[in-house]
Amino acid sequence: MAYEIPVTQARAELADLINRVVYGEERVVVTRHGKPLVALVSAADLARLENLKTEEADGAAVAEEERVIASVSAITSVTSAPGERTDFGIVAKHERPERR
DSSP states (O other), rough: EEEEEEEEHHHHEEEEEEHHHHHSEEEEHHHHHHHEEEEEEHHHHHHHHHHHSSSSOOOOHHHHHHHHHHHHHSSEEEEOTTTTOOOOOOOOOOOOOOOO
């Protein structure tokens, strides 16, 4: 099962997300407008995925690939804890340069 997080929140929590992937053995899916954008997976998972691409599609390789895909496909949204700050104070304002 993968943990889903919006890209704006992922920027603020990148170090924590890396720890979840490395030490918590989780997969993290970063979304934009509710749609999956990228996934953070451990180096071991990445190596397995790369090996699957190069191996012949035998029964064991297909089963492993389906297990990985199923875990990333089972995305759930996690809400913040009660009282946790959800506004990280990230503000952007675009101003056109003055013409001279």
